[in-house]
Amino acid sequence: MLMSLLTLLRLSFLTVMVIIWKGDKLIDGVPETLDMLRSKGKRLVFVTNNSTKSRKQYGKKFETLGLTVTEEEIFASSFAAAAYLxxxxxxxxxxxxVVGEDGILKELELAGFQYLGGPEDGGKKIELKPGFLMEHDKDVGAVVVGFDRYFNYYKVQYGTLCIRENPGCLFIATNRDAVTHLTDAQEWAxxxxxxxxxxxxxxxxxLVVGKPSTFMMDYLANKFGIQKxxxxxxxxxxxxxxxxxxxGGCKTLLVLSGVTSLSMLQSPNNSIQPDFYTNKISDFLSLKAAAV
Amino acid sequence: MLMSLLTLLRLSFLTVMVIIWKGDKLIDGVPETLDMLRSKGKRLVFVTNNSTKSRKQYGKKFETLGLTVTEEEIFASSFAAAAYLxxxxxxxxxxxxVVGEDGILKELELAGFQYLGGPEDGGKKIELKPGFLMEHDKDVGAVVVGFDRYFNYYKVQYGTLCIRENPGCLFIATNRDAVTHLTDAQEWAxxxxxxxxxxxxxxxxxLVVGKPSTFMMDYLANKFGIQKxxxxxxxxxxxxxxxxxxxGGCKTLLVLSGVTSLSMLQSPNNSIQPDFYTNKISDFLSLKAAAV
Known part of the structure; x- marks a missing residue:
């Protein structure tokens, strides 16, 4: 295991991690591991399909957990939508x-795009009286759809009109995750x-910009001028x-501290084999002692 | 054309029609045609994928248009959901x-089933506070989903919990129509x-109970003891x-008075050929003169 991680450390330039908290708790050894990786000259990027927050808002969450992470190191699907555009x-x-929450609006604004919709359409209703017609903005050239706790029929109809009736209108999804972990008490649609x-x-x-689309990996490779x-x-x-x-054509490291156990990894029913695996992310720390 | 319709009249026992109004106007010659078909001993059934009304509520709509149609002659997808159960x-x-409107609730009630949801869940909101959990009824054994202008995230999460967590829970759709004509001014999601x-x-x-599923045809053939x-x-x-x-294994008659023109029917790009076609439904009336 040690040799493998060492090999990985030598090979990779950029480490992309899924968000490293569970509910509101940081996983053990994470701060030290991030410091160690940075000290070896590795770039870090944290990815999440959650689009409800912007990169800045995620930065604050990292901060409250005692981690110093720059906005540039955060890649939420809200940002991915703006980056794609x-x-x-x-x-x-x-x-x-926008059919989604504040994070998407904030990222679009930072990127200098005009937008409408979002949470403020959450209270809107339609009345299906005879002859009633919903007007829509003919200048809408893209509909971005992400998780939205204020989802309603008004938004469905408005976005549908744009996609169906505005020539060339794009249909962009932050992700298509069946469930999400907005609270740690249950799985949410x-x-x-x-x-x-x-x-x-x-x-x-x-067009999906979050995982499992490879847009993000292409974007990162391009940004840092590296191979995937x-x-x-x-x-x-x-x-x-x-x-x-x-x-995405990347190296992969499975950590066994989450939903996947060693026996699941080694089961004959599993066809997905990572390049490397280890018990927990902080195993990198034991490499300190080894000759890196 | 006359000979064809005559053949059809001799062959068929039961005539299934899509709803014969446009917006709030009846199509010309419809009342006389229905009378004529009935006088020849034909059973009539009117079908619609619209689930917002019950059969009784549709009956009233027929009445306001000056048509006498019994509840038994109406087959809306709201009724199909209850009939399937x-x-x-x-x-x-x-x-x-129920994710849907009043028609589904009314039909479930008539069929003697217990239900929850429907329009009254339209005003419900969720708060995604840490640790928050949505409780759901473990006795829900089916989720029926139809058109719902009061659609919201509360319903998505409630229905999803039932389908994912209640063992054996059915997932029934009244229809999967992309658009519907709730008002005549535009197409609605x-x-x-x-x-x-x-x-x-x-x-x-x-499991879809409305068009294009064949559930309805099977149901009608079974109910009247006939072949499809x-x-x-x-x-x-x-x-x-x-x-x-x-x-559904039925005979088919295309009327050219709606969205399909003769040139569309005869286009080499069209692969769907009805058994019969005619300009308008009231062409049946001209058979009066012929020897039937």
């Missing part, structure tokens, strides 16, 4: 209709439900994190 | 969670959007009405 030179005179509603009404498939094989994806889920890393 | 002997001590949300969060496919080939499906859409009739 930038990457395709989405026209600044077009607008984005995830962004996949909001996205599914629009798939149902538009009969179009979205120099990126290591660290996570605790085989069918999401590890598969996502593999799809 | 009856057909599988859904236990009376189990409950149905249809039941497919509500159903799509649950497909996204549960990663399960629903004795049923004629009449409609104006090739890819929904006519395909639906064909899938």
């Amino acid at each position: 930038k990457s395709i030179d989405f026209p600044k005179d077009k607008k984005v209709y 995830g962004g996949g439900s909001m996205v599914g509603a629009f798939v149902g009404s538009t009969q179009r498939e979205p 094989s120099q990126i290591c994806m660290v996570g605790d889920r085989l069918d999401t994190d590890i598969l996502f890393g593999q799809n | 009856k057909s599988i002997d859904f236990p009376k001590d189990k409950k149905v969670y 249809g039941g497919g959007s509500m159903v799509g949300a649950f497909v996204g969060s549960t990663q399960r496919e629903p 080939s004795q049923i004629c499906m009449v409609g104006d859409r090739l890819d929904t009405d006519i395909l639906f009739g064909q899938n």
